[in-house]
Amino acid sequence: MKNTLFALIGLLTTLGVQAQCNELFISEYVEGTRNNKALEIYNPGNSPIDLSKYRVTRWQNGSAVWGSQYSDILTGTIGANEVKVLIIDRRDTTQTGTDTPVTYNLRSKGDLFLSKDYNTSFSMSFNGDDALSLDKLNPANSQWIPVDIFGKIGQQPQLPSNPSRTIGWSDSFPYNTGLGLWCTIDKTLIRKSSIKQGVTSNPANFNPKKEWSVYPVNTFDSLRTHICDCNKFAASVEKLTTKTLQIFPNPGSTMINAFVDADITRIYAIDATGRKIELNAEMQHPNGFAIANINTTTLSAGIYHLQAITANNTTYTTRFIKQ
Numbered sequence: 001m002k003n004t005l006f007a008l009i010g011l012l013t014t015l016g017v018q019a020q021c022n023e024l025f026i027s028e029y030v031e032g033t034r035n036n037k038a039l040e041i042y043n044p045g046n047s048p049i050d051l052s053k054y055r056v057t058r059w060q061n062g063s064a065v066w067g068s069q070y071s072d073i074l075t076g077t078i079g080a081n082e083v084k085v086l087i088i089d090r091r092d093t094t095q096t097g098t099d100t101p102v103t104y105n106l107r108s109k110g111d112l113f114l115s116k117d118y119n120t121s122f123s124m125s126f127n128g129d130d131a132l133s134l135d136k137l138n139p140a141n142s143q144w145i146p147v148d149i150f151g152k153i154g155q156q157p158q159l160p161s162n163p164s165r166t167i168g169w170s171d172s173f174p175y176n177t178g179l180g181l182w183c184t185i186d187k188t189l190i191r192k193s194s195i196k197q198g199v200t201s202n203p204a205n206f207n208p209k210k211e212w213s214v215y216p217v218n219t220f221d222s223l224r225t226h227i228c229d230c231n232k233f234a235a236s237v238e239k240l241t242t243k244t245l246q247i248f249p250n251p252g253s254t255m256i257n258a259f260v261d262a263d264i265t266r267i268y269a270i271d272a273t274g275r276k277i278e279l280n281a282e283m284q285h286p287n288g289f290a291i292a293n294i295n296t297t298t299l300s301a302g303i304y305h306l307q308a309i310t311a312n313n314t315t316y317t318t319r320f321i322k323q
Contacts, residue, residue: 062156128185148198222248
């Protein structure tokens with residue numbers, strides 16, 4: 001059975017999926033080298049959600065007509081203010097070629113592994129020019145409708161001079177002809193904290209930078225957590241039981257983000273010689289939890305230890321790579 005895009009979109013108002021902070025959406029997109037493909041799904045709401053009512057769909061090469069092999073239905077439950085990481089199921093480390101395994105750093109972050117057999121399903125086999133959607137089942141009529149759309153369904157970015165070359169949506173209008181920075185190929189995209197709901201109507205144009213921050217290829221450290229204005233605390237796949245400093249992206253360039261479940265007042269970078277460099281950071285402290293946006297432009301490329309210090313001089317440290 002095939003359903004057109006227009007039939008899917010026409011059901012949106014039935015389920016009322018436009019309420020902010022009340023519906024799942026895609027919080028991170030990883031289009032890395034070889035088979036390093038991942039999506040992070042975020043629950044901004046106050047209650048657990050049954051994932052078996054959702055699926056991920058890849059709209060391959062500009063297709064706007066659905067086929068069963070395009071989708072993978074999810075399993076399990078996602079808690080309130082939590083995330084789940086979906087990764088393409090290439091875990092056999094003996095394989096090569098098109099079945100080259102996902103790198104360990106990414107593989108270790110996965111909650112659900114999808115699209116194991118390409119002949120059966122390939123929702124996770126996106127390569128930068130495929131639109132994606134997170135769909136929800138309407139039990140009233142057994143129809144699936146998108147609660148979030150990444151890209152533009154029915155459109156494939158192409159170079160006018162070389163239509164056969166794979167490219168991504170870019171940051172320069174009309175966003176699909178190769179002008180500007182290609183954002184959806186060989187990049188990691190993180191949903192901005194101000195975004196509180198998914199894109200439920202197919203956009204006229206898809207400008208990745210409108211709702212997403214763009215990071216270098218194979219950036220994985222930011223997976224398994226998400227910061228959203230819907231909640232006072234950063235999301236995680238599990239509740240924090242010990243005080244832990246986490247940063248992303250890592251490696252990073254001019255700006256990085258950090259959070260720790262303690263009130264921090266100062267942040268330093270310690271280089272390989274032991275020199276301590278204080279960093280400028282914009283910090284928020286919601287309910288004892290610190291969220292920091294850190295400027296690292298003063299640092300040279302290299303490996304550092306990032307050190308966060310509280311008002312009572314408790315120290316939290318983690319490793320950081322400056323590109």
